[in-house]
Amino acid sequence: MFTGFDFDVIQRALPYLGQGMLTTLGLTLLAMVGGIVLGTLLALMRLSSIKAISIPAGAYVNLLRATPLILVIFWFYFLVPIAIKHISGDSYAQGIGPFHSALIAFTLFEAAYYCEIIRAGIQSVPAGQVNAAYALGLNYRLATTLVVLPQAFRNMVPILLTQGIILFQDTSLVYVVGLTDFMGAASKVAQRDGRLVEMYLFAALVYFIICFFASFFVKRLQLRITPPR
């Protein structure tokens, strides 16, 4: 089966693939941080008792969760340059390139998923905690940042990381806008050298090893940090 399997191609492409992997990791980490920050805000908005705040946040989350990621990537790839021209008023304004438009797309897309995770996390904090915080004289901002969110995040860390692993896999879709992430690099080498079998199997292996060990680590973390109840 592996007759004619050319390991040399992979070895020669390693530096290029490494650069692609750096792009993938950079995109994953930045989108994860941005997604968690934005997702926290969205979750707080969704849980607000003021309808004018909770309804738009809910609509945003449901809309993005009903839309395929590839379509969202296309949306931002085409829209961001238009938006920039519109805002700057300069019809020859430079685009921001596929990396940044993909980063914006992933951040906004993941924020919707993180929002739901964080909302569940916040709701898992006993109501007595909030009441106690208010009884001590803390206002909404202090009660949220000092009492609710720290406890919520403690429970959520494993799920947030698992979502991060999913995001890491999803970043391979930037292939559709021609960005050279790990998968993009692999497919460019595959097509240049006509070595599709080697490159795609190697890409699968690399993704598998990284995700497998990352999930293993998350599972162990989950056992360690589950708070005593």
Place this chain on the structure above:
Amino acid sequence: MDFSFLSQPAFSGGGTYLDWVITGIKWTVLVSLCAWVIAFSVGSVLGVMRTTKVWWLNGPATAYVELFRNIPLLVHMFIWYFVMPEMVPKVLGAWMKQGMPMPEFWSAVFALGFYTASRVAEQVRSGIQSIPRGQTNAALATGLTMPQVYRHLLLPMGYRIVIPPLTSEFLTIFKNSSVALTIGVLELTAQARTISEYTFRTFEIFTLATVVYVLITMAVVVVMQLVERRVRVPGYIGTGR
């Protein structure tokens, strides 16, 4: 927003742009439903295998789930489409490359189906494992054999419990079917992109595509709510909620 371009004849023939959109919807739905048939049947078998205590059943099923879950869907697509014909025996490979009808379509269906099967398996497994152990013990104590316990207790209860998570997997398969555009299936997202390149009506056509995906989601949710109501276990108000 000007949607009048939809009624114009398409640039490279083949009806109007609206026809293209409809073709796109057709392929999205076809890929998703065919893949779901694979995902549901294979995923169910794997999920049940994972709940057994027989090592030669749960070992391979666990290996399958880990292998398929930890590789991105895009890589699955490429492997089914580009790598598979090279890995199978020569005669079959040659047929896959030249004789097989609609190679993109079937590659997409298999890739999406077997990928989603690993996720369905996890849901089925967690559904079955959420049934209290006492019920299994009680069933065994009344003299049922283990296959009978599965047939009369674990599967009927387990499937009802996992309807909500399976609904979201079913929704995900429609969204994930857009990845099929990378191997050349002209589904909804692919059509939207092509039309935007031909007409420069990017905003309108992407809006239309987004609305269609939202409608598909809503339709699935409504249908699954009906299913859920039909199969609800009497006496269990909030089962699986």
